[in-house]
Amino acid sequence: MTESTRELRSALVEAGHRLTGPRIAVWEVVAGSESHLTAEEIAEAVRSADPTVNLSSVYRSLALFTDLGLVRESNLGANEATHWELAHPDEQFHLKCKACGRVEHHTGDLVTQIESHLSDHHGFKASRVELLVTGMCAECSQSHSSNT
Amino acid sequence: MTESTRELRSALVEAGHRLTGPRIAVWEVVAGSESHLTAEEIAEAVRSADPTVNLSSVYRSLALFTDLGLVRESNLGANEATHWELAHPDEQFHLKCKACGRVEHHTGDLVTQIESHLSDHHGFKASRVELLVTGMCAECSQSHSSNT
DNA sequence: ATCTAATTGCGAACCATTTGCAATAAGCTG
DNA sequence: CAGCTTATTGCAAATGGTTCGCAATTAGAT
Numbered sequence: 001m002t003e004s005t006r007e008l009r010s011a012l013v014e015a016g017h018r019l020t021g022p023r024i025a026v027w028e029v030v031a032g033s034e035s036h037l038t039a040e041e042i043a044e045a046v047r048s049a050d051p052t053v054n055l056s057s058v059y060r061s062l063a064l065f066t067d068l069g070l071v072r073e074s075n076l077g078a079n080e081a082t083h084w085e086l087a088h089p090d091e092q093f094h095l096k097c098k099a100c101g102r103v104e105h106h107t108g109d110l111v112t113q114i115e116s117h118l119s120d121h122h123g124f125k126a127s128r129v130e131l132l133v134t135g136m137c138a139e140c141s142q143s144h145s146s147n148t
Numbered sequence: 149m150t151e152s153t154r155e156l157r158s159a160l161v162e163a164g165h166r167l168t169g170p171r172i173a174v175w176e177v178v179a180g181s182e183s184h185l186t187a188e189e190i191a192e193a194v195r196s197a198d199p200t201v202n203l204s205s206v207y208r209s210l211a212l213f214t215d216l217g218l219v220r221e222s223n224l225g226a227n228e229a230t231h232w233e234l235a236h237p238d239e240q241f242h243l244k245c246k247a248c249g250r251v252e253h254h255t256g257d258l259v260t261q262i263e264s265h266l267s268d269h270h271g272f273k274a275s276r277v278e279l280l281v282t283g284m285c286a287e288c289s290q291s292h293s294s295n296t
Numbered sequence: 297a298t299c300t301a302a303t304t305g306c307g308a309a310c311c312a313t314t315t316g317c318a319a320t321a322a323g324c325t326g
Numbered sequence: 327c328a329g330c331t332t333a334t335t336g337c338a339a340a341t342g343g344t345t346c347g348c349a350a351t352t353a354g355a356t
Contacts, residue, residue, distance in 0.1 A: 020303065074226075078223060082227075097272075114256075114281065126282070129280075135272055136273045170334085201335090208334080
């Protein structure tokens with residue numbers, strides 16, 4: 001049993017759930033990936049290890065992991081399927097390049113600033129911040145412009 | 149013809165589109181509402197003026213208006229239908245109260261700060277910023293806590 | 297090894313959204 | 327105003343992501 005599976009088990013057991021094959025498989029995929037994956041992509045990767053795992057189990061595992069705070073769900077654009085990734089704090093937000101399609105994380109204290117501002121001046125207690133910035137990444141801006 | 153319809157017409161004509169009944173109806177609803185509406189809600193309101201307007205026409209009108217920059221599409225939570233509202237600048241972001249469900253706008257320069265930071269330090273040129281803060285609004289925090 | 301409830305696979309259901317197509321209507325043009 | 331062309335519409339069916347009901351399976355406790 002890998003280290004990451006051990007972590008999963010303790011999280012599950014603590015919340016009164018069972019450690020099962022499909023859950024382990026889904027977890028390994030999400031935990032082992034740097035990127036944001038759709039349920040279908042996760043299912044595909046899972047099936048390469050165990051072809052019997054069903055798509056609905058993938059969805060169910062992801063929903064459970066989300067509840068437990070193990071993974072994070074995000075919408076990276078209207079009409080796009082939901083993407084999942086390993087849980088990360090709110091301060092880490094998403095930068096999406098509309099040219100190459102890559103989605104990166106960016107960490108800054110700006111999100112924290114927003115939270116304190118809202119709390120201090122407007123009595124709004126933020127529990128979750130979702131920030132998606134769409135635009136052109138440095139590399140794509142270069143290649144799309146005729147430079148000196 | 150109302151003032152708002154006139155605005156719509158010039159935007160449509162300028163882009164080579166026609167001013168039609170369904171488009172006017174959809175526009176009046178969106179422009180006349182303070183809140184974020186789903187396509188279904190818009191269709192319902194439209195039908196009270198003209199019951200022959202079809203849901204697909206509502207979708208098509210909204211898609212067109214979005215292209216033209218007249219309305220803004222937003223995801224206010226995973227597994228929720230898309231919501232539309234009159235176009236507004238990025239600096240105006242969304243505050244969603246998880247208790248009362250209300251979605252408000254909040255305007256601040258924080259979004260602009262993020263844009264300049266990304267541009268100056270990371271070469272990332274933002275074209276659109278979507279910021280959704282979920283939490284408890286001032287009123288709900290009060291009523292949910294036993295205060296002094 | 298046995299037992300029970302949680303979990304799974306499966307297929308069907310669901311919901312928001314999109315699409316193909318024939319019928320309609322907007323806005324020229326004369 | 328009538329005629330014409332093409333964009334737009336209504337309809338119904340298709341789509342795609344996600345959820346659900348249920349019988350079969352399996353994790354983990356005894």
